[in-house]
Amino acid sequence: MEAIEPAYGAGTLLLIAAAAVAILLFLIMKVKLHAFVALVLVSVLTALAAGIPVGDIPDALSFGFSNTLGSVALLVGFGVMIGRLLEITGGAQVLADTLIGRFGEKRAPFALGVAALLFGFPIFFDAGLVVFLPIIMTVARRFGGSLLLFALPAAGAFAAMHALVPPHPGPVAAAEALGASIGLTLLIGAPVAVLSWYVGAYLVSQALGRRIHVDVPKSLFGEINGGRDADGTTDEDPGTTNGGSGRAIDTATPRTAPAFGTVLSVLLLPFVLISFNTVLNTLMTSGVVAEDAGWAQFLRLLGNTSVALLITVIVAVVVLGRRQGSMADVNTILDNALGPICAVILITGAGGMFGGVLRLSGIGDALSGSLSNLGISLILQAFLIATLLRVAQGSATVALTTTAGLLAAAVADAGLSNLQLTALVIAIAAGATVLSHVNDSGFWLVSRFFEMDVKTTFKTWTVMETTLGLSAFVISLLLWSVG
Template sequence: MPLIIITIGVILLLILIMGFKLNTFVSLIIVSFIVALALGMPMADVVGSIENGLGGTLGHIALIFGMGAMLGRLIADAGGANRIATTLIDKFGEKRIQWAVLFASFIVGIALFLEVTIVLLVPIIFSIAKELKVSIVHLGLPMVTAALATHAFLPPHPGPTAVASEYGANIGLVLIYGIIVAIPTVILAGILYPKLAKKIVPTAWTREGSESFGVQKTFILQETPGFGISVFTALFPVILMALGAAVDMIQPAMGFEDNMLVKIIRFIGNSTTAMLLSLLLAIYTMGLRRNVPIKILMNSCSSAINSLGMLLLIIGGGGALKQVLIDGGVGDYVAKIFEGSAMSPVFFAWSVAAILRICLGSGTVATLTTAGLVLPLLATMPKVNLELVALATGAGSAIASHVNDAGFWMVKESLGMTLKEAFGTYTVLSTIVAVSGLVFTLLLDQII
């Protein structure tokens, strides 16, 4: 019965969002109330469960998420992302242009959210494609692959950050493992698959892209921050969190006790501290060092936060639904079904996230709802690598991007493709990212 209730809840969510065009956050809260009552929760407990889920989800990640958005906006507004992309494209040359776009998008994608990465880089590859007389799809697919992989696997992106927090996983380790998984994944999906896709949907390679996406803020390259400092600023949170994660991995193996140095590294390697220090660095390198007034820098930060408002509410709404599933006993019911099962928790988390992603469209909502079903199961297992379960959940949330995903339409329109061409390129590409992410995560599970 609980699984039937979940199925009805998912269908209702689809009807509200796609049929009635209701706001996603409002739809999530409505469904949370209905599912809670249908599961037999006392009416007096329903509101408290929803509030705890929303507040508990946002309590930890809002800091990381908010500062990550401000960091990315400062790099973008200063022209740092533009400098990274144009420099790498120039260095790699025409023959390896796809690798240049992939590499640049991966670096930029660590700091910038998926939609921002696409909006920022499409105009750059638009002009490069015209100059080289190649289809924008030729360069666009490596770009969206890197943007999708960083969005699915790497903190401080909303999905990986939120699900790592829900599972109690070490965000620094999620980041390190995520990079290990993402590198071969983006090569498969962004470099190798397009060669096959060109034979499947050859008409896509005749597209020149949308002119509306060819307009961008104009930067004079000499006036933008240098390549080295731009890359360093974008990767600074990765460096700090990696240091903290390295200490957590090495200390048990080496057996040394905490000392002041270890405590300091662990403190600055904490995801929240790392994001704060990275934001302060960006204010200096992208602004003050270049004599940009602090008021302009703070305007960039404010605009980044203003654009996050609804996304934060949607994440909170996903957390509310997750909490209702836990408090309503659905998670325990699922745990009992799989009690004694030999199924890997990594594969189980991926499967649930993949099904929810296909149904709901939103990868972030899918990851948080998955947590509500998977958490009780993890409690029954003696030894589970929470970081890999978090990665598998993120991988599942990337699968089969199609018409109910805003990102699908963004890619389709920006690259000027038809629906058939978008299905043959981006939908398949996102599925390769999801399946490859699972395979490489399972391999890591055997090694670690």
Template sequence: MTRLSVEMLAADAAEPITSAGDAQLGVAVLAGIALIVVLITTVKLHAFLALTIGSLALGVLAGAPLDATIASFTGGLGSTVAGVGVLVALGAILGRLLADSGGADRIVDTILARASGRAMPWAMVLIASVIGLPLFFEVGIVLLIPVVLMVARRGNHSLMRIGVPALAGLSVMHGLIPPHPGPLAAIDALGADLGVTLALGLVVAIPTVIVAGPLFSRYAARWVDVPVPRDLAPQPDADDAPEKRPGFGVTVATIMLPVALMMVKALVDIVVDDPKDGVQRVTDVVGSPLIALLAAVVVGLFTLGRAAGFTKERISTTVERSLAPIAGVLLIVGAGGGFKTTLIDIGVGRVILDLSEDWAVPGLLLGWLIAVAIRLATGSATVATISAAGLVAPLAADMSTTHAALLVLAIGAGSLFFSHVNDAGFWLVKEYFGMSVGQTVKTWSVMETLISVVGIVCVLLLSLVL
């Protein structure tokens, strides 16, 4: 739960770095976001530079000292790259190994042979949901992207028709289903039952992912038609084809290795729940995202690289070639994390929490609204979940076991609402799929909003019958 700990520390940081009033903070946030959008869309400035300038402008307009603003931005950039950047790098290496060895071709051939054109989006959402169950969102993306891009290219499918269902499956799992850090934190804060929350979460997740995934992808494909990015869709060299391709079973097993390691960690955390227990300490290390993905890469060197007849020099070249295309992605995602941390440090989240105390609305809807507001302001789904759960925790004391679990799900749904330029995930999706800011809003941001809205509707309907 390394990322959860980092997010909680950010959310519960000391006093804001500015003493500005609520109105000034509101103007600063709107101006900072508007500046970033204008710099990228009108001035055509690189997103990394736009996010950097926008973060500094945000701090200055909020009345924060420039040195404190710089410290917030660089701290957020560093923690994001440390958490997400290393995973993206490891995922890129694994993706290149899959492509160069012919393993990705083997998977794609199998999928295309067994799923027709109409069934492909449903197959992708199913695969993404299964893989995303124990994984952080970013880990799921770096594991799935090579397969998604190659399925779209080889099957001549619209990238949005294939990519949106996969993203929806990952996002729904991340926001609603334990053992993801957000839902687990909310369960702990509200004293909800994990088993009941998991069961109801699956009930809510199924219609939600259907609407936001395969169904919405039809419209997303009409609104945005982009070619499959070549730089981030690794292809083996035609004149340097492998001697043989690894088998389907061993290729899938290599991809699923980090999934299995994280699943074991999650199950041990639930069953044992003793940080001092030797078994749990081992699984906490082995099942961490960094170690799990690193293990997959190391195993892949043999099950993919050596199985394809690669020499040591060829494997080294493959690893080296995998890292160059992701340099820009890492910088943009890191800058997005810096902007998010600057928002948190100037006290935007705390302002929303203070204002929400006066909202006279039903408990489930209140939890959703607070999570939505914090998500929009800070860009972090985990911070939104933790903060909203802490605020509405007293309401859960008078709720039944079922309704306490529904409150967890309501907060989780709210934490996914309309991802935009202050969310590092927004930039991760934009760069991986080669879209503009406007195209990312039309697809990814709308998809996240659909997940949030359909999720809360399902929760409210369940509350009427349970």
């Protein structure tokens, strides 16, 4: 659906957006209205207030909702299936033990973050986070304390890689629009992402975790929550019925945990498959590979996030689930995985609906049009425009691509060096990262997965995303000055 001609000026639209966010927070935090209901209600009211024709409002609502669900529902569903199998079979415990053995118990949060940085190179933020959840939960349960100490370093790592490093779509699109080298953006963006993560995500998350306690969720992976004790036995009573299916699973029988290599192979499989898609997209864009090459199209199909996770679920069923019992037992395990994520998917979709309404109302276009000639340096202009677009409509990718498009003409006339062009891409990505809030579907994904209320999510996730973006922007300024 295309953006609708704005009914009001930029100032009025921004006031409408601010009022919509305020009403949404009031309904959720004060009235205690369910977040899904509140998001849909405020989306309708915002569409009316912003002047979207009444006949177009249903399409405007479904635009953001269906787009978000199309990318989130399948991967969250497949991801928690993989996670549940890892939990039940003890695979998550095996991986956690190995990581902790290599890095030491005191550096467990750092180990999770480093692993997420490596896994986050080819995979999108939401897909990486959902596959990594069982490892995060297992480590957090083992050592106790606030979940934030372990969850935020990993989540921040996926966010940093997604925003700053090609072949992720945002930095690739921004580099293309500005005429920057994708290869140089990759070579510089990767160390920038690591350094920004360490300062803006890892160190900040440890400070937040010491001040704010968040319990490890018990609903996402059921009561087993960790799969087994150190002796390899589950901690659930024998014969417990799971998921209301009426079929009892004998969880008291000791089972041999899978080998570390098996667990690592299952986790690496989606990342390898997804890398086919992301790398080939980059090669096709640069003309190295023909877009109509049959072999490339097939590999891209395998690398589609949903297809890659589907293949991984099937492999996990064979190499993990079937070792534990019959297919009926495996199906019950998978059923149990899907139940708790209904609210996660619906609330995330509704968050996408709210952001979609803000985009279609013309708020982003009106804002960017009024900011494109600020009379300040290009790199500061890039950061500010991306930040305001991010705050106004929620999507980091939209903020990245829109800001780069707005500045493309000015950048072409400025005669910048290759290093300065790359610094500009990083500055835009930094602005598109900060201040994640209620119009960002990622905000709700983190809130629901970690079972945090809205206020706590603001105090933790929003703060960490902002420090992560600011850290990247400071580095971009340094690169700009020496370029």
